[in-house]
Structure formats: C-alpha cells, structure tokens
Amino acid sequence: MDINVRLLTKQDYKDLKKTMTEAYDGIGDVWTRENIVDLIDMFPEGQLCVEANGHVVACALSLMINSKNTNIYNNYYQIIDDGKFLNHDYEGDILYGIEVFVHPDFRALRLGRRLYDARKELCEEMNLKSIVAGGRIPNYYNYVNEMSPRVYIEKVKRKEIYDPTLTFQLSNDFHVKKILKNYLPEDKESAQFATLLEWNNIYYDPDARSNSASKQTIRLGLVQWQMRLFTDIDEFYDQIEFFVDTVSDYGTDFIMFPEFFNSPLMKPYNDLPERLAMEKLAEHTKEICQRIQQFAVSYNVNIIAGSMPLVERGKLYNVTYLCHRNGHVDSYRKVHITPNEFKYYGMVGGSEVKVFDTDCGKIGLLICYDVEFPELSRILADQGMQILFVPFMTDTQNGYIRVRHCAQARAIENECYVAIAGSVGNLPRVNNMDIQYSQSAVFTPSDFAFPNNAIKAEATPNTEMVLIADVDLYALRDLHEYGTVKVMKDRRKDLYEVNLLK
Numbered sequence: 001m002d003i004n005v006r007l008l009t010k011q012d013y014k015d016l017k018k019t020m021t022e023a024y025d026g027i028g029d030v031w032t033r034e035n036i037v038d039l040i041d042m043f044p045e046g047q048l049c050v051e052a053n054g055h056v057v058a059c060a061l062s063l064m065i066n067s068k069n070t071n072i073y074n075n076y077y078q079i080i081d082d083g084k085f086l087n088h089d090y091e092g093d094i095l096y097g098i099e100v101f102v103h104p105d106f107r108a109l110r111l112g113r114r115l116y117d118a119r120k121e122l123c124e125e126m127n128l129k130s131i132v133a134g135g136r137i138p139n140y141y142n143y144v145n146e147m148s149p150r151v152y153i154e155k156v157k158r159k160e161i162y163d164p165t166l167t168f169q170l171s172n173d174f175h176v177k178k179i180l181k182n183y184l185p186e187d188k189e190s191a192q193f194a195t196l197l198e199w200n201n202i203y204y205d206p207d208a209r210s211n212s213a214s215k216q217t218i219r220l221g222l223v224q225w226q227m228r229l230f231t232d233i234d235e236f237y238d239q240i241e242f243f244v245d246t247v248s249d250y251g252t253d254f255i256m257f258p259e260f261f262n263s264p265l266m267k268p269y270n271d272l273p274e275r276l277a278m279e280k281l282a283e284h285t286k287e288i289c290q291r292i293q294q295f296a297v298s299y300n301v302n303i304i305a306g307s308m309p310l311v312e313r314g315k316l317y318n319v320t321y322l323c324h325r326n327g328h329v330d331s332y333r334k335v336h337i338t339p340n341e342f343k344y345y346g347m348v349g350g351s352e353v354k355v356f357d358t359d360c361g362k363i364g365l366l367i368c369y370d371v372e373f374p375e376l377s378r379i380l381a382d383q384g385m386q387i388l389f390v391p392f393m394t395d396t397q398n399g400y401i402r403v404r405h406c407a408q409a410r411a412i413e414n415e416c417y418v419a420i421a422g423s424v425g426n427l428p429r430v431n432n433m434d435i436q437y438s439q440s441a442v443f444t445p446s447d448f449a450f451p452n453n454a455i456k457a458e459a460t461p462n463t464e465m466v467l468i469a470d471v472d473l474y475a476l477r478d479l480h481e482y483g484t485v486k487v488m489k490d491r492r493k494d495l496y497e498v499n500l501l502k
Contacts, residue, residue: 001053001327003109003297005118008047008059010037015056016049023101031061031099035083039063042088045126046095048118050102050111052327057106060115061099064128066092072132073196075183079134095123097133109298116172117300123201131199134180138189139163149179149193166195174199216473218360218387221247221255222421222440225306226464229264229427233284236265237291247466248299253360257306258423258440259318259368259393262288263433270429274344277431278316282309289321289329296323302358306391306421307334307367309345316347320365320391322356330356334367335376344432351502355383361473364416368392371420372406374413378498381414381488386473388418395435404441411443412454415479415488417471418443424462437462442469447483449475 008016013033020030039047039061046062063080065072066089070079080098081087087096097119102111123131139162140152147155153176155161170176174197183194223243230236240257247255265284269277285308296303305321310333318334318341333350341347353376355362364380364387371377371390380388390407394400403420411418422438441458444450449472457469480488 001297003327004051005114006049006051007044008040008049010040012049012056016059019057019103020101022103038085042085045122048115050114052106058102058111058115060119063088063096063098064092065089065094065096067094073178073180076134093129095119095128095131097131110300112168113172114300120199124203127205128201129204130201133197134183135169135195135197136165136187136190137163137193137195138165140191140193141189144191153195169197217470218473219252219468219470220419220442221252222419222467223255223257224421224438224440224459224465224467225258225261225423227264227423227425227427227436229267233265240292241295243466244295244299248301250468252301252468254302254304256304256389256391256419256421258421259307259391261306261423262308263430264427266430270431274431275346278309278345279311282311285310293323293329296325297327300325304389304391316345317350318347318367320367322365324358332365334370336369336373338369353379353500355380355385361386364388366390368403371410372402375498377410377414379500381416385416386476387471388416390418390420392420392422394422394437397437400437408443408454412446413487415445415476424464440467445479447479449479
C-alpha cells in the first residue's frame with residue numbers, strides 16, 4: 001500500500017465525490033466541483049487529502065479567516081457563506097476547518113489523524129494563531145433526554161461516554177471553546193448542537209508572518225525488548241503492536257526494535273541444527289515484515305523492524321527493514337557478520353551501504369557489529385545522514401560496551417545522532433540466544449548545543465522499557481557550520497578519503 005498526504009487538486013474531484021458519498025453513506029450534500037475549484041483557487045495550501053494506491057480516500061478542507069472580522073460563533077452555513085466562501089481572508093490569523101471525511105474502507109488506518117497533523121503543520125508554517133472548527137456530537141441523540149450538551153461533553157472528556165467525533169478531536173489536542181446551537185440544523189443526531197473546537201499554535205508569533213515549513217525536531221522511540229517465549233506467532237504480534245501503540249501515542253516519528261527480536265519463535269526448532277533452525281525462523285520474515293508495515297501505516301509512525309534472518313538464493317542474511325508510515329518498505333543487510341553468526345549459521349554479509357530518505361530527514365541503518373567499523377558510518381555521513389539507527393543484540397556486558405562506545409564515537413566523528421536498541425532477559429530452550437545484555441540509548445555530537453556527556457537519553461540497563469527522546473536537526477546544521485570543531489569539514493581530503501567500492 002502506498003499512502004501519501006498531499007495537496008488536493010482539481011483533478012481529484014471524481015475520487016473526492018466518491019469518497020465523500022461513501023463516508024456519509026448517501027446522507028447529506030456532496031461538495032460540487034465548483035466548490036472544490038473555488039477552494040483550491042483561493043487557498044490551495046488549505047485543501048489536503050490522503051492518497052492511497054493512487055486514489056484520494058480522505059480529505060480535509062479549510063479556510064483562513066480573520067478573527068477580528070468574522071464571528072467564529074456563527075453556524076456552519078454562515079461561515080462558508082453557503083458555498084461562496086466570502087469569509088476567506090488570506091491575511092487572516094485562524095485556520096478554520098470546514099470538512100474532514102475518510103472513506104469507510106480506510107478508517108482503520110487512522111487517516112483522519114494524519115490530516116489533523118497536516119493541518120497543525122500548516123498552521124505552524126503559516127504562523128496562524130489557531131485551528132478552529134465546528135464539531136458534531138453524533139452520539140448525543142442517545143442521551144438527549146438524560147443530560148444537557150454540556151454534561152454530555154464533560155462525560156466524553158472523562159471518557160465515561162464515547163463520541164466518535166468529539167473523542168477523536170479531543171485526542172488530537174483540541175479543546176471545546178463553546179457549545180454552539182443550530183450549527184447544522186439538519187443534524188438530528190447532534191440535536192442541532194455542536195462544539196466549537198480550537199487547537200492553539202504555541203509557536204504563534206504575532207510579529208512574524210510565517211515560520212519554516214520543514215520539520216526539524218524528530219521524536220525517537222526505542223524498544224528495549226524483553227526476550228520471552230510465545231505460545232504462537234499471534235502472541236508475538238500482540239507484543240509488537242502493544243509497543244507500537246504505546247510509543248506512537250507519544251507522537252514519535254520512529255520506533256526501533258532490536259536485532260533478532262523475533263528469536264523466541266525459534267523454540268519449536270531447537271532440536272534442529274543451528275543453521276536449519278535459523279532457516280526455519282527466516283520462513284516467518286516476510287509475514288512479520290508485512291504485519292509491521294501495516295502497523296507503521298495504521299499508527300502513522302516509521303518503524304525500524306529490528307533485524308530478522310532472510311534466505312535468498314541459498315544464502316542466509318541478517319536484514320533490518322525500514323517500514324515507512326506511507327507504506328513503503330526499505331531494507332538493509334548487515335555487512336559485517338560476527339564470527340559466531342558465521343560459525344553457527346553460515347551467514348553472509350550484504351554489500352549495499354546507503355542512506356534512506358524519510359519524511360523526517362535522511363537516516364542510516366547499521367546492525368550491531370557494523371557500528372564497530374567507522375568506515376560505514378562515514379560513508380553514510382557523506383551521503384547526508386542525520387540519524388543513524390543501530391539495532392543490536394549482545395549477550396555480555398563487554399560485547400555491549402563495544403557497541404555502545406563505538407556508537408557514541410560514530411555520533412561525534414560524523415556530527416549526527418545515533419540511536420541503539422537491544423534486547424534484555426533470558427531465553428531458555430533457544431540455542432545461542434539464551435542470555436541478553438542491553439542498555440538502549442541515543443547519542444549526540446559533543447558540543448555546547450548538546451548534552452555535556454553527549455548522551456541525549458539512555459534506558460535502565462537490563463529492564464524491559466521504552467526510551468523516548470527528541471533530537472533537533474537544526475542543531476546539527478548549526479554544528480556543521482559553527483561548531484567548536486568541524487570534523488566533517490576539516491578532514492584532509494588531500495591526504496586520505498573513504499570510498500565505497502560497489
């Protein structure tokens with residue numbers, strides 16, 4: 001599946017009409033082609049959509065209004081001027097949401113959240129004071145004889161009552177500014193009541209017209225995975241989804257699992273020779289990757305899927321997968337195989353080293369032992385890498401120390417962030433995977449803009465937990481130009497260089 005949030009175009013009207021008709025189940029009016037053309041002509045930035053597999057399956061339409069000239073407490077048809085949109089003011093200070101809808105077949109993918117996030121980014125980029133919208137309360141008809149709208153809304157806030165619209169909006173950091181009467185006269189489910197919702201832009205600067213359009217603060221989520229035996233693969237998926245669900249709730253942009261985090265699934269093959277057992281585990285890799293890809297799309301987060309074995313043309317590789325939240329999947333094959341990986345499993349190394357473009361900048365992937373070879377990360381840094389992700393698995397403390405200190409060195413010498421995530425605990429009845437030692441961490445360059453010890457965050461050693469940390473890409477840019485030392489710029493390229501031969 002290929003999912004992309006983008007600006008709506010006039011050519012999308014056919015898809016828009018079909019999606020809106022399905023979303024409202026044939027009830028209510030559909031925006032006319034003339035309406036959509038007018039909106040795009042007057043405010044193209046405010047008309048957003050989600051494209052899935054080449055078709056528009058969700059939309060969010062908006063106006064800009066001036067809070068001094070427009071009464072935001074007006075009903076819906078007054079705000080949109082019965083489809084004339086005369087209240088739109090490109091010099092306004094508020095983004096007013098006039099429509100959001102999602103095709104029913106795609107609602108499980110949380111596309112509405114993506115549209116709301118895109119609106120927030122637009123609000124920040126255009127330096128607008130807030131997002132305002134009228135919100136229906138479609139479950140109120142079940143309680144209209146029992147309580148007032150105010151009581152109903154308070155109960156929804158306390159999660160005593162679920163309302164499909166209001167609960168979603170509150171979870172997206174909107175607050176109820178006022179209860180509106182006769183907002184949509186035909187809305188019998190809401191008994192003609194609505195909430196005036198507002199999301200405040202904390203970065204709003206009344207003295208500035210616009211802010212940077214690029215996202216520069218990236219939130220990382222690292223899973224320090226407890227090795228445990230599972231009764232079946234569905235229980236394994238439940239554990240993965242638990243972490244994805246939990247960590248994505250904090251607005252993370254990336255989630256990373258450790259190297260060979262699927263090792264517990266080897267238990268049924270423990271009586272086989274090590275190589276055959278690993279090949280049996282590899283039979284699950286494609287299915288696991290597909291399931292994690294679904295989680296990435298559904299929870300709107302990029303996932304580095306630890307690492308897993310892959311058999312291809314008779315060769316056994318150690319592979320990590322980057323599951324983008326737009327549905328794309330990239331992979332990286334561990335280049336440097338440890339002596340034990342070769343001895344017990346006959347693994348071979350990959351031969352491709354490259355950065356990956358994501359919606360949060362350029363990232364690099366290395367697996368465990370790879371980070372102990374400085375040439376790889378230097379090549380990635382020359383390709384523009386800003387964050388290096390390293391899933392690892394170490395059984396002893398001295399093995400962990402090698403990975404940790406080399407990872408920290410890579411952050412300093414390449415002026416980038418490095419995140420490492422490993423497994424903890426014991427795994428009986430699985431050969432060569434029986435003990436684990438880990439302390440996941442995020443390392444930074446060493447300069448005044450970063451922590452004094454060049455450690456952004458670190459987990460508690462040998463304890464199952466998640467580690468969440470923000471990294472600032474602007475700080476890297478400043479470091480490259482104005483750092484106390486400029487490692488990447490001061491290299492003696494007249495004397496030496498590191499080249500990729502393939």
